[in-house]
Amino acid sequence: MSVWKYLLIAFVTIIISAAFLVNIPRIAILEETARNLVFHVPMWFTMFACFAAGMVYSIKYLSTENPNDDLKAETASMIGVIFGICGLLTGMVWARFTWGAWWTFAEPKMNLSAIALLIYVAYFILRSAFDDEQLRARLSAVYNIFAASTVPFLLYVIPRQLPSLHPGADGNPAFSDMTAVELRVVFYPAIIAFFLLAYWIGNLRYRYRRIHAKLESQQLEF
């Protein structure tokens, strides 16, 4: 195992500790939950990065027809969904104690992020529908490009046009207007840390899937 993984573990440990230990200014309603910024927001950023990587590998697959690219695209999207689910669940807990409800259908960012995740769930259902590997890879690559291109609209463009309690929407200041410097110092490195963690987890899954594929092709030969 390479050194950067041990360094990453130390890095994430420092991030988690710092998120709890920095002194933050008290804001009514938010109180100590402002610390959630370090955990909740990077989940979404990591999801965006994973979906973007998935789209890049899908495009690459369509031009190279290399099955490894299809595998990379699938893995990136799967890790993206996992981080998206973490973002949704942490957001729900945060919403319950600051907005007063686990879920509200008046909140565009909540609903649209759930829809974005459902679009990706459909991607995995689509994949499971084919036995022919090449057909599966090609069609799911096309679908994945569509799925990834909906994400910026669902999570940035539309929520900004609608009234919302979520920061970064109409009627509510965005991150830059209200976040304390002390939290930013932890928040920016946290994004990098979670990106690297997602890369590591995705790398593990990709390697496992490749061994699995090799094993299957070997069994066919016997």
Next chain:
Amino acid sequence: MIIALIYSIADSLSGAYEDRWSGAPGEEESNILMQYMSSNDLIFVVLAVSLIIWSVLAFYLIRVDKKISSLEKQFTEK
């Protein structure tokens, strides 16, 4: 419901003990680490819990990584 009922019956034993758990020393007389953990509205307890979860997950990731590496090695040798 039933579990709560059983628990409440079983817990009646605690009536024989003091209100305070006599086994644990008070915050003032405990060692410096325990005093530190008990300060700042117990935020350090939450930090400890989070770090335990993270360290177990990280340990598991390392193990899976090593297992996959050894499998990869076996495949290239063949």
